[in-house]
Amino acid sequence: MDKKKLFFSFGLAAVGIAAAALFESERERRSLIVRRYELRSPKIERPRRIVYLSDFHERRLGDIAARLLKETARLRPDYIFLGGDMVTAKHGASIEATLALTERLVKLAPVFYGEGN
Numbered sequence: 001m002d003k004k005k006l007f008f009s010f011g012l013a014a015v016g017i018a019a020a021a022l023f024e025s026e027r028e029r030r031s032l033i034v035r036r037y038e039l040r041s042p043k044i045e046r047p048r049r050i051v052y053l054s055d056f057h058e059r060r061l062g063d064i065a066a067r068l069l070k071e072t073a074r075l076r077p078d079y080i081f082l083g084g085d086m087v088t089a090k091h092g093a094s095i096e097a098t099l100a101l102t103e104r105l106v107k108l109a110p111v112f113y114g115e116g117n
Contacts, residue, residue, distance in 0.1 A: 051077040083114040
């Protein structure tokens with residue numbers, strides 16, 4: 001294979017990889033992922049259910065908001081924790097989306113917020 005064809009092949013592969021990464025990033029950004037963990041300890045007197053939400057980065061959730069609230073209500077949490085960049089300090093960023101979500105979540109359970117990861 002000559003150098004031109006090899007360079008073209010690598011370029012095409014790089015574009016394909018970049019497109020796949022962008023697609024996956026967008027898919028993940030629009031998805032709602034629920035993971036369940038069970039922790040046991042003799043120090044825990046009674047079972048508690050905690051919902052932890054993270055990394056929304058002030059974005060409006062659109063269709064995900066309704067699914068997120070429905071799933072959170074279904075889980076019947078004792079507490080809801082918000083963390084991992086729900087609000088970031090970007091220039092021009094707004095916390096309105098996070099506040100709107102929080103106003104709805106506090107109707108389900110007490111909500112606690114911690115900054116960063």
